[in-house]
Amino acid sequence: MSIKQRTKSLKAKGNKLSDAFYQLNVLSGKDVKDAAFPKFVDKTKALGYDTLRPKPIEIFQLNIGKLCNQTCAHCHVDAGPDRKEENMSRATLEKCLEIIGSVDTIHTVDITGGAPEMNPHFKWFVEEVSALGKKVINRCNLTIIMANKKYQELPAFFKKHKVHLMSSLPYFSKSRTDSQRGDGVFEDSIKALQLLNEVGYGKEDDLILDLIYNPSGAFLPAAQETLQAEFKRQLKRKYDIVFDSLFCITNLPVSRFLDYLLESGNYSEYMQKLVDAFNPMTVEGLMCRNTISVSWEGYLYDCDFNQMLDLKVAAKGTHLDDFDVEDLKNRAIVLNQHCYGCTAGAGSSCGGEIT
Ligand code: SF4
Numbered sequence: 001m002s003i004k005q006r007t008k009s010l011k012a013k014g015n016k017l018s019d020a021f022y023q024l025n026v027l028s029g030k031d032v033k034d035a036a037f038p039k040f041v042d043k044t045k046a047l048g049y050d051t052l053r054p055k056p057i058e059i060f061q062l063n064i065g066k067l068c069n070q071t072c073a074h075c076h077v078d079a080g081p082d083r084k085e086e087n088m089s090r091a092t093l094e095k096c097l098e099i100i101g102s103v104d105t106i107h108t109v110d111i112t113g114g115a116p117e118m119n120p121h122f123k124w125f126v127e128e129v130s131a132l133g134k135k136v137i138n139r140c141n142l143t144i145i146m147a148n149k150k151y152q153e154l155p156a157f158f159k160k161h162k163v164h165l166m167s168s169l170p171y172f173s174k175s176r177t178d179s180q181r182g183d184g185v186f187e188d189s190i191k192a193l194q195l196l197n198e199v200g201y202g203k204e205d206d207l208i209l210d211l212i213y214n215p216s217g218a219f220l221p222a223a224q225e226t227l228q229a230e231f232k233r234q235l236k237r238k239y240d241i242v243f244d245s246l247f248c249i250t251n252l253p254v255s256r257f258l259d260y261l262l263e264s265g266n267y268s269e270y271m272q273k274l275v276d277a278f279n280p281m282t283v284e285g286l287m288c289r290n291t292i293s294v295s296w297e298g299y300l301y302d303c304d305f306n307q308m309l310d311l312k313v314a315a316k317g318t319h320l321d322d323f324d325v326e327d328l329k330n331r332a333i334v335l336n337q338h339c340y341g342c343t344a345g346a347g348s349s350c351g352g353e354i355t
Helices: 020-027 040-046 090-102 122-131 154-160 174-181 185-198 224-239 255-263 267-276 280-285 304-308 325-329 337-343
Strands: 059-063 108-112 135-139 164-168 209-213 246-248 291-294
Touching: 020 255, 040 337, 059 090, 059 304, 090 122, 108 122, 122 135, 154 185, 164 185, 174 185, 185 209, 185 224, 209 224, 224 246, 255 267, 267 337, 280 337, 291 304, 304 337
Parallel strands: 059 108, 059 291, 108 135, 135 164, 164 209, 209 246
Antiparallel strands: none
16 A cells, blocks of 8 residues: 555644654554564664764754645655644754854754755745855755746846755655655656756756656665666656755655555555564664754754654753754764664665665
């Protein structure tokens, strides 16, 4: 059974899984029959990591809001048009800038959402980060470019600031894309990719356009290299579209994808697949080792998934107001059962395969 698009966020529907605590309860095996799996922390301990420690922070990732023009079935943020209030404020973004500018090891600012472009301070923030000389990654859902006339200037804006774009495209066919992301998403994504190509994205060395693939059901992604070759061939042949790299991301059992797994009766089987595919070689390259993730309210997390499960950093300061690099350097990364999604097979991170 493949995942099907949704029209409302779990939160708007009053679904229990919109509560992080309830999700953690499910993952612990307490709420699902025959679903207690070996503890992830024991896996890393067996490899000699008594606690998993971070490396210097290189990537400052911000989730600047849960507002989105789409309601994708797999979304671990539970984003959607109904989440208007949860947007990062200008004051919080200013605090982020202060930190980004003062921590030398941070070379990249990775902006995600929701649709980040729907935050009213988005453009100002990108300009400010660029002025600091740091690289900007924007996780653009593509359709936002076509959603409204005011967003059609985005390709030129991205080009001006050499924003590195990472955009989800579940497949090179309409049926698989629309079933996961919503009716009409494929067509708008194709048009947006063509506009990005027109201004030089995917063609010029400093205008990077990467695509993100995630499976449309309870299975692990195929090999990234093979899928990339197929995406490149099909998108060029059918739509004359070019891009730089394709990154494969495993669906983690969090939020809407967790809801799908439970509803479809696939939860235990999928978790077992992740556990069986545990790959020790991925641990050194986990994204939580060199990233800090900031919520729209300014709380700090080891990664975007921990953010959605409200597992704050295990440090004295858990908010931007108490940001202390030395304190964060000594923290233990907070691990839980969803982490099996990052270590399965070739591994999975915001930048695709790990090994
Ligand atoms: S979900 Fe992945 S990135 Fe996040 S803490 Fe777990 S292993 Fe690290």
